[in-house]
Amino acid sequence: MKNFFLLPLLLCSLIVSAQPDDNNGRNNVDANNSANTQILQNISQNTNASANLQGSAVFYNPKFDREGSVYLFDRWDNTARVYPKTGGFFTTSNMNFNIQRSMFESKKSDSIRGWNFASIEKINLGGKTFKSYYFEPLKRQVIFEVIFEGEDFAILKRYETYIQPGNPNPMIGRMRDKIIQTSDYFVDTPTELKEIRFNKRNILDLLDKEKRELAEDYARKYEMSFRDENDLQKILNFIQHQ
Secondary structure, eight states: OHHHHHHHHHHHHOOOOSSOOOSSSTTSHHHHHHHHHHHHHTGGGOGGGGGGGBOSOOBOOOOOSEESOSBSSSOSOOOEEEEETTSOOEEESSEEEETTTTEEEEEETTEEEEBOGGGEEEEEETTEEEEEEEEGGGTEEEEEEEEEEOSSOEEEEEEEEEEEOOBOOTTTTBOSEEEEEEEEEEEEOSSOEEEEOOSHHHHHTTSOHHHHHHHHHHHHHTTOOTTSHHHHHHHHHHHHTO
16 A cells, blocks of 8 residues: 555656666666657657657556546546647547546556656647646646636646545445545746636736726627636637737
8 A cells, every 4th residue: 555655756756768778877867857858859750759758667556445536537538639848749549637646647458657747848638738837835746727828827727636435324325435526726927826716806806907898898798707717718818819
């Protein structure tokens, strides 16, 4: 059990080697950074190179008697578009997002490989865009969904999970533990990344007076809600180009 909890830390720290091990210290994280750069420079021309962004360790999910899932998407047959920091993109299949580990993972049979986000700019999956940001409360990088990204600020969504304990009381009807998925929202500016309540007032506070009035008029005209993510994207994209 102890090793299971150590695995997320191990996978997050893995940097992929450009070549097989040759006992010359290439397993060292710092040494592999330069190898990563060379790998990604060729990715847009070689889609098979996507494997180089995956961790070299394979782990197996243990079976728990719990309801729910730590994965954001119900299915694994998802096709993702991966954008390396060096430019271009490639597609890959059997991808999902592990909320508990804050990590994208690919599944093959019963084995799962984690993706190293250090060399990735963003990933598009299931109609959503994801990026990695340094999250001060946890002192590490965390993957957020990007709801909107503009010149002055970005609105982000963070996913989390917690365990709702089971109860043997038959009147409650919850014999097994259950994994609950939750989310909260953040705004990223050039000076800070902070949590916000996802409502109209807080969104409008991010805009100057002219854009605020424009956003309200646009939302009113097309009967859009500032609390709906899709509507908000349309509203903010509209005023950004005015």
